[in-house]
Structure formats: structure tokens, C-alpha cells
Amino acid sequence: MLVDSSFLQWTIISILIIYFGYIFWIGKRGKVHSQSMVGFATARGKVSPLLVGASFAATYSSANLFIGVPGLAYEYGTSVLWYTLGCFGVSWVGLLIFAKMFWRYGKKFGKISTVPEWLGRRYNSKALQVLVSLLILFNVYYIVGQNVGLATIFETVIGIPYFWGTIIGVTITIVYIGLGGAFAQMITDGVQGVLMAITSILIVVSFFWTIGGGFNVFGELTDRLAAIDPDLISFIGENGPYNSVMAILAVQFLLFSFILMPHLLNKILSIEKEEDLAPFTLSAGAVLFVISTLMVLGGLAARVLYPNLSSPDAAIPTYVIESFPTIIAAFMIVGIISAILSSTDALYLGVTTSIGNDFFRVLAPLFKKGISPEQLEQQAVKVAKGALVVVGLWSLYISFDRPDSLSIMIQFSFSAILSGILAPISLGYFWKKATNYGAIAAVITGSALYVVFTQFNVIENIYLAMFFASLASFAVMIVIGLFTANEKHSELVLKKAN
Template sequence: MSLITWSWIFLVFYISFMIGIGIFAQRKIKHADDFATARGGYGPFFLALAFAASTASGATFLGSPALSYEWGLAANWGNFLYPFGVYFGILISMRLIATSGNRFGNRSIPEYLGDRYQSEGIRILVSLLSLVLFFYLAGQLVSGVVMFQLMLGLDAGWALIITTAVLLFYVVLGGAHADILTDGAQGAMMLILAVVVIILTAMGFGLEGGFIGLLDNLEAQDERLVAPLNPNTPLYHSWWSIFVIAFAHMPLGLLPHLGNKLWALKSDGDRFQFVKLAALFGVTLGMMGVGGLLARAHFGDALYMDGANPNQSLPMLFIELFPTW
């Protein structure tokens, strides 16, 4: 069977699985608080998988490998450091947010901040600022569109419709429970895939000379691809730029779609365990970006040509290295 046929089979199975989770999650809902937060419903391991998957998002499969493909080794400072910024931010704020939020009965970060500071103005302001997440959501939908276009041969319109419809169905059906259950399941799959990508890159799979051969290949294309900093981009041109990556990501874990998961932890005594596991999973997922280095070694600058772009580096690498099934 062709790649497109296998991809359709997987898609049907995946959609059925997500919808099944949504239906199962609906049965766990007993009141509005269950729908909004799934308060106290999950242990540290599964919730850490869900949190790490939500944090990693579509950038894990497309954006991070694309940066590695384009800027080389220097881009992997970001892949490694951003999880530390996120989870350090969670570590220093989780106790206050989880304890106070549970006491107030809050169901969202804007609601928590409004109660915490006794200010309707703050509540409204943070709610309005949360609308900026539409741009973030657009990025996630685009990642789904790119994958569907490459693997299924769909045009962008149908790919967007399928991605949006499945997401809306299971979230509306099962609320926070559906969100956490699907994110946890996807997090487990993403984690396995991340380990595979890291191992393939460490082996320099498909290249003569293994990992050393990979580095030699990149250096032959452009010596800046193997330098610790890359002066061609402000993202990684100085050590200050590298430090700022971790610092800038510290508030990320408190975005509305992530912060409300803190109230789903079953026991307050599991907080530190949750953060440790989520950080471990987060770093592993972030390091999937090294796959862009392997893609650059295999494809050279081919993904800069018309009809292609660096965001396709990881999907194209899979197509290149693995059988269609």
C-alpha cells in the first residue's frame, strides 16, 4: 500500500480514538467544575504527560526541527532550554496557584487572578489578553494542515476542516477531562517518537560515518551550522540571546490552556513529582528538534526550493528513512 493509504488508515484510527476518549470523558463529568478543570482528577505521571504535550504543541514536530534545519546546532539551545524556563516558572508559582485556586474554586487563570487581587479589572484584562492565543491556536492548526497535506495528499482547506472538527468535537464533549486524556495519550506517543528521533540523530542514521559524519556533512554545507552560536540570526547570535530563551519561557506554563491543568492534580503532595516528570518529558519532546539536523544532512538546502519549506523537515525525513507502512 502507498504512504497515503497507510496515512488514511492511521487517521481513521486516530480520529476514532480521540472521539472515543471524548465520549468516555463525558461520562466523568458530574458538574460544571468537572467540565472546566477536572479538579483533583489525575495523578502526577499522566498529568505530566498531558502538560508536556500541551506545552510542546505543533512546534515540536515542525517549528523546532525547522529551526535546526535552518540554523544548525545553535538552534538546539532553544530546544533544550525552553522546557527549563517553563517548568521553573511552574515550580515557583504552582504552590500558590494550586492552593489558592482550589480554595477559591477557580476554573481559569483570569478568574484566579481576579479573585487573588480582588480586581474585576485584572480579571477582564487577562481575559482579553488571552484572546492573543488565537494566534497560538492558528499555529497549531497550521501544523496539522502541513502534516495532512504531506501525508494524506489533502488540500489546505480540507486539512483545516478535519483538524478543527475533531478538536472541537472531543473538547466540547468532554471538556477538561477530554483535553487531559487526549493530551496524555498524545504525549505518550510523542514521547516515543521523540526518543526515536533523538536516537536516529545520535546515530547519524542513513549517513556514512554516523554522528561524526552528520557533523562533517553540516560543516561542509556551512561551518556556521556546527557552531555553538549562529551570527546569521538574532535568535542565536549571542549568549544573551540563548539566556533569554529560558527567561522568556518562564510565564508560558501559566497560559490559560496550561495553567488550569494545575488544578487537575489529585494530591498536593504530588506537586514536585509532577513538575519533575513534566520537565523530563518536556526536555525529551523539545529535543525532537535535533531531527532537523539529520534532515539538513540528508536533504541539503532542498527544502528552500519552491513548493517546500523547512517546516517539512521532520515529516520528509520520516518519508525518506522509513518504509511506507
């Protein structure tokens, strides 16, 4: 034990206070931008594209990659590496393929700030926009995963009971978002990307003194894992979700489509000029590589060094406080907390913006005849800010019931969203006969089937469930598209495309 725990606690608390002060300062500078709905959501054009790229990567990497997936690696061994490989490789390739098209379409529609709005414009359908904004509420479970991650850190590092840890976690998250807004989010997420990268690199560097073996450090790690259980070093794990070639391919399919998550696509919409996409995509790839592929190895090392943890999700916090001097451990713990906050703020912003922008602003004029556009805009921002607290309390309530695996719960939430929106977004680019009826049916089919498959154990593997639900969603959309696309529709699409 290298760490004196009361000194560690106070070091972490003081670093956090300085860090929050810095965010408050940035937030004050950005306040002028967040008075309108578009400014609240994207802070468009005010931030360097290199920083937006780092911010994209920091938002991508949440409690799932910093706590949850290392926890899976602790439990199941090297077959989990297929997941993090996809997080860098397949997701980056996906970003490179989709970024330009999504951005061009977004520009064509004028100022849009959210994915439901994008879909609403592409398919000329308010109903679709409202439907997808409701689907994004699945992100509440994603937020729950972040709360659980924070509570696990507080429990492992400071000894705060889990129940109080979740309350503290939600409180600091809400305060953090209240201090900033989107402008602060872009700047601070970029800074957090750097902090997270340093934390990730330190984890791997520390293997030289915790695992040993000099340059053969990974050979040493492999040997010691195999000594515990040979299944821990297999390519395809007998236990755990990575237990067949099909499942591993389905993981890659999931991670390829993951960049279509609304809170990530919003980042692309904040790029101002087309030539800015080049530095943005390159910086996103470089930062994503460092912060998504290294942390998981810490979970493997923790299995060798601390084989008797009560919760696999505690692998990384335990490894950090046992392997580093107090001051460095405190900085790394703050690095992990910032990894969680940088995703949570984007998730909250995505959910609340959708409620304000795509739900309230679309539906309110139906009930309040004669409301002026200015009034509507002001009320939408108010609703979005109120939704922030409601979503926080809702996620807190769900967090009290601790999940077995943080990672599996987070993956459930985003798979449910992706199963629904994958077909409408991708067919929306490539296919002239993609109609609004097809898109609405595809959203309902994909998400509902995913929930049915996983909740009733129709398909036990969560990755295969997502793959087959998406497949059904594509099939429904194509069949309905063929039946409902008529001459008038094709003309409309052509008119929009030119």
C-alpha cells in the same frame, strides 16, 4: 523513498479513525464530569497525577516543537538548540518554582479553574479578570500555528494543497474536542505524551542509518552540516534570531515564564492534593525532557539529507516519510498529529473557558438584572461551547495566509500574552503592595509594548522585545503599587494570606 504513498495515506487515515474512536469512548466515560464550568475546564481530581504530568508535557509541546522549531534548526543550524534546551531545563525549573505557590493560592480561593479568575481573586478585581480573558484571545494565533502545522503535514505527506489542508485541520480539531471535553483531554494527553516520546526517540535512533558514523553519529552530523555552511554549527548563529548572548538569555527568560501560560497553569489547578504535586512535577519533567529536546535534531538531519525543501517547516514530515518503513512512518505521523491536537485542545479550551467563565459570567449580570446563578452557569457553558466554533472559524480565516515561519508566529502569540501577565502573577506571590491598579496597568503596558516593539520593528529580535516589554510591565506595576497601596490594602492582603 521507502514509502508507497497511497498505502501510507490509507494507513494514516485508518490509524486516525481508530484513534478518534478511542477518544470518543474516553469522552463518553467523562461526560458526567463536564456538565459544570469547573468540570468542563479542569476535570479536577479524577485523573492520576502522573498522568496529569504527562498531560502537562504533551500540552507544552505543540506544532511549535514538533514542526516549527525543527524548521528553524533546518534553516539556522545548531544555535536553535538554545531554544529547546530552555524548553526542558528552564521551563521545568520554572514549573518546580511556581507550581506549589500557584496551587496553594488556587486552593485558598476555593474552586477556580482559569488564570483570569485566579488574578481576579488575587487582586479582587473583576476588571482585571475581564481584561486578561481578552488578552488570552492572542492564543487564536497560537491555534493558527497548529492549523498551519497540520496543513504542512498533509501537504508534505499526502499531497493535499495547503488551503484544503487548513480546512481539514480545523475540522478534525473541532471534532476531536467535541468528542472529548476536559476529562478525555487529561487521559488522552497522557497517552499522547507517550506516543510523542516514542516518536521523538525514533527520530534520534534513525540517525544511525540515515546519517551513519556509528557512535560518532553526532560528530558525523556536525561535519556534514559544517560542509554546507560553517554557520550551521555555531553556538551563536549569525543568521536567525539566536544571534547574540543577550538574545539567547532572553530566550531562557521567555521559556522560564512560559509555564505561566494559562492553558498550562490550568493543569496545575486540576491537582487535588498537595502531595500529588510531587509525582506530577517529576512526571512532567521526565516526559518534557524526551519530547522537547530530541525532535529538533531531526531538523538538523533533514538539512544534511534534504537541503532543497521549499518550506523549512516541512523538514520533519519529509524526514519521517523518507527515513522509515511505511507502517512506522504512518504511526509517527499520527504521533506528530497527536502532538498538535493535544496542545490545540488545551488552547481552545483555555480560550473558550475564558470567554464563558471570565468574560460572559462576569459581565452578564451587569446587563441581565436578576438572572439566577443556575441560569448563569448554564448559559456560561453554552457560550463557551459556541465560542469553540467561532474561534475555530476565526483561526481558519487567518490560516489561509501562510506564515513564513510557523515557529516565529506561535512565539509571537504567546510572548504577547506572557509580557502582560508575567508581572501580575509573579508580583502577586511575592509582594504585599501589588495592587489591582498596578496589575491592570502592567497587563496593558506589557502586551501593548510587545506588539508595538515587534510590529513597528522597534526591537527587531522577538526575544529581546519580550524581555524589555516585560521589564516595562514590572516597572509600571511597582511604581503604581507604591503609590496606591495603603493601609487598608495591606490588611486585605494579610487577611487573604492567612
